[in-house]
Amino acid sequence: MSPQVPFDPSQVVWELDQLLGDRPLDSVLGRPVDRSSVRVETEEYHFGSPASGGLVTVHGAWADGGGWSAFVKILQHLRHWALLPMIPPHVAEEMIRFYPWREELQLWRPALVDRLPPGIRVPHLYDTVELGDDRVAVWMEKVDLDPRPWSLNTFSRAARLMGEHNARMCDEEVVAACGVEDDYALRMWAGNGLRPRLSDFDDPARWVHPVLAPYAEVRRRVVAAGSLIEDVLSRLASMRHGMPHGDCSPQNLLVPRGSDEFVMIDISFQAPSPPGTDLAQLVVGLAHAGELAPDQLEEVEKTVLASYAEGFRTTGVDLDDQDLLTAYAGTLLLRSAFTSIPWEWLDDPARKDDLEGRLRLTEFIVDTAERYL
Numbered sequence: 470m471s472p473q474v475p476f477d478p479s480q481v482v483w484e485l486d487q488l489l490g491d492r493p494l495d496s497v498l499g500r501p502v503d504r505s506s507v508r509v510e511t512e513e514y515h516f517g518s519p520a521s522g523g524l525v526t527v528h529g530a531w532a533d534g535g536g537w538s539a540f541v542k543i544l545q546h547l548r549h550w551a552l553l554p555m556i557p558p559h560v561a562e563e564m565i566r567f568y569p570w571r572e573e574l575q576l577w578r579p580a581l582v583d584r585l586p587p588g589i590r591v592p593h594l595y596d597t598v599e600l601g602d603d604r605v606a607v608w609m610e611k612v613d614l615d616p617r618p619w620s621l622n623t624f625s626r627a628a629r630l631m632g633e634h635n636a637r638m639c640d641e642e643v644v645a646a647c648g649v650e651d652d653y654a655l656r657m658w659a660g661n662g663l664r665p666r667l668s669d670f671d672d673p674a675r676w677v678h679p680v681l682a683p684y685a686e687v688r689r690r691v692v693a694a695g696s697l698i699e700d701v702l703s704r705l706a707s708m709r710h711g712m713p714h715g716d717c718s719p720q721n722l723l724v725p726r727g728s729d730e731f732v733m734i735d736i737s738f739q740a741p742s743p744p745g746t747d748l749a750q751l752v753v754g755l756a757h758a759g760e761l762a763p764d765q766l767e768e769v770e771k772t773v774l775a776s777y778a779e780g781f782r783t784t785g786v787d788l789d790d791q792d793l794l795t796a797y798a799g800t801l802l803l804r805s806a807f808t809s810i811p812w813e814w815l816d817d818p819a820r821k822d823d824l825e826g827r828l829r830l831t832e833f834i835v836d837t838a839e840r841y842l
Contacts (some may be wrong), residue, residue, distance in 0.1 A: 477637030481523045485509050488525060488541050488606045490598045497596045497608050498539065501532035519550045520570040521673060522604055533733060538611040546570050546603030560661050567657060569739065571605065576736045580646060581712070582719040584637035586780075589630045589722075589731045612732050615724040619755060621772050627722050627731055628751060628773040631714070632780025635744045639711030639786060644741045651710050652702065655746075659698055659803055666807040667695050670695035678815055684828045694806055697842060701799035708792050710741035717747035718754025744781060744788060748773055749804055752797075756830050757809065763829035770837070798841035806834045 485494070485507060495501050507529035522545035528538040541810045547553065547568045553561050575581065577594050585591070593610040600606055638644075670676075670692050676685055714721070715738035723732040752770050755761035761769070774797065809831045814820035 482511055482542065483509070483523050483525050483541075483543065485527065486602070488527070488543075488598065488608075490606070491594075491602050492598055497598060498537065500537075502537070503530045503532050506530040510680040519547050519552075519564070519568060520544050520573065522523060522549060527608075528611070539608050540592075540611040542573070542607045542609070543569055544573060544605050544607060549602075549604070557665075563657075563661055569605070572739050573736060574605075574607065574648055575739060576734065580643050581609065581638070581736075584634060584640075584643075585733070586630055586633040587636075587648065588626070588729070589634065589733055592723075592732050592734060601707045610732075613726045615726045615728070618760070619724075623724065624719075624751070624769055625772050626729070627775040628748065629717070629780035630731060630736055631717060631722075631751065632744075632777035632782075632783055632807070635711055635713065635777075635797045636784040636786040636788075638713070639709060639744065643712050644710055646738065647712060647741055649740045651741045652705050653740035654715070655705070655740070655742065655803060656702060658706045659702060663698070663803060663807055667692070669793060669810070669812060670807070675812075675815075680815065680821055680830070682826050684832070687828060687832045687835065690839075691806055691831060694802060694835055694838055698803065701795075701803060701842065704795055705743055705746075705799055707772035708743035708789075708796065711744055712739065713747045715739055715742075715747070717749055718757075720754055722751075742800075743792060743796040745777070745793040746800040748777055748797040749801035753801065753805060753830060753834070756826070756833075757805070759826060761821055763826055763833055766790065766830070766833045794841040798837045801834055802838045802842070806831060806838065809834065 488509075489497060494504065494507065507527065510526045510528075512524035513527060515737075522543035525541040525543070526538065527541055528536065530536050543584060546564050547570055556564070574597065576591050582591055592612060595608040595610075598606040598608065637797050670688050676682060676688055681688075714733065715736050721733065721735045723734060724730075754765065756763055756766055774793070778788055778790070778793060809827050811820075811824070811827065814824045814827075
């Protein structure tokens with residue numbers, strides 16, 4: 470059931486029948502629908518996500534009246550990934566071997582859902598449809614998003630709830646059920662994805678570019694931070710571990726319109742990790758997307774760290790302050806310090822301001838590493 474693939478793989482077009490496999494729509498949604506009312510809308514997505522084969526909104530009317538809307542995410546085996554041919558063959562082979570392309574389905578496992586504190590939930594899952602050829606369509610609730618930007622209060626509430634959740638996910642039975650060694654995802658990234666990125670900072674000729682030149686000191690500090698990689702991994706390995714969200718950016722903690730609750734989506738990097746690793750993406754996710762000014766990050770970081778620790782300790786589980794800072798800053802360094810600059814923007818004058826924002830984000834990340842590591 471392969472879709473029509475245009476030149477831009479982020480615009481993959483899926484037809485309704487393809488999303489259903491051989492299943493009736495009524496069966497997938499669990500309720501009779503007016504089939505004549507159904508509409509399918511393709512959503513843009515970042516095809517740099519290896520397991521994402523498409524995002525679709527499907528909406529219509531129920532047979533007995535009233536409207537409905539569903540969000541459908543197509544998960545795919547890594548061999549379908551559009552960018553796989555661009556990766557060195559030995560790295561691609563290793564990624565195909567280990568990449569858990571179905572891991573987002575673990576979002577609905579009882580061990581996670583039962584440990585969510587009041588104020589945070591997962592989206593309603595209608596059903597999953599096996600499409601064949603190692604693809605699966607995940608039919609879930611379409612969340613009507615609050616259009617307001619995140620405030621410090623939003624960050625505080627999110628961090629407190631994630632602190633509570635992360636503490637509960639430190640249960641030995643939850644960690645043991647993972648079946649993956651501690652810090653596996655971060656170690657695989659450090660070994661296969663991170664180190665080649667360091668070479669991007671080695672060429673001094675690149676840094677005479679008029680946008681990059683004022684940030685020569687940032688370059689020097691990023692190169693120096695590369696020497697911390699093994700030490701960070703060793704320090705993380707010595708800490709208590711629990712099951713994280715894995716990609717806990719604000720984009721994956723949806724706020725429904727007219728509600729103060731959060732809807733958690735898109736878990737990733739599911740390997741036991743120390744409490745606090747989730748805060749790396751929570752702090753910088755919006756800045757990375759260009760939706761938060763880098764000069765606001767210090768205040769966001771302060772709010773998030775304090776609220777997370779408060780929420781974590783409400784469960785009665787102990788949290789070492791220095792371990793929290795190391796887990797946060799170490800994960801932020803490894804995941805973001807060497808990848809925050811999109812080099813292709815250098816040739817696009819229209820992206821000058823965006824590029825400078827990423828450079829200031831990189832500066833914040835190395836500042837954080839120097840403060841806490």
